[in-house]
Amino acid sequence: MNEIFIDNDCKVCSAYGDWINKKNNNLKLNDQKNLSEKEIMLDTLVYKKEEKVYYFSDAVIMSIASLGGFYKSIYILKLFPKRIRDFVYNIFAKNRHLI
Template structure:
């Protein structure tokens, strides 16, 4: 199983693709690797961590043996990006059910609000090594 910090995302979601592009741009140390939830690598990682293989309503952050979902995943990723993004981790004090309710509202409506693609965006040659 691949080690390190891995972000699993919905590969056909425009909002999710924008999130990946945001992380790529701000991950100055290039610590994150990426895989779509639908890909073979994504499916293997989900299976390894006993996560559902067909529920693509959650952004998943795998950091070694730790798995973070939904709002907790997003906050941990922003913290890892460093700089002012670390301040967003203060939202972790909001109870998870409240944070995840807001997250789930966005996830449930992401295709309607941001659109959907036929397939995943192909990474540039420079970014390709960061995708599983």
């Protein structure tokens, strides 16, 4: 079973977790507090698929793509360099509590 770890203190993160959990019955929703201390310090969405772990923009892309169908079109974002995707992700993540 795939797992997603979100910051439950963040309204945007919780809403994302609820949305993706409703769409994907094979997904276990967890609080970030259940991660290792090192992963908590990253302050990011974490998506675990089988034995592989995804962070930052990759976690968003892979968790949405796991929904299948039209949602797999999210892979198009992989055309952008990871550095740019993660830069945008981090800007959003740093300001997520203001939303």
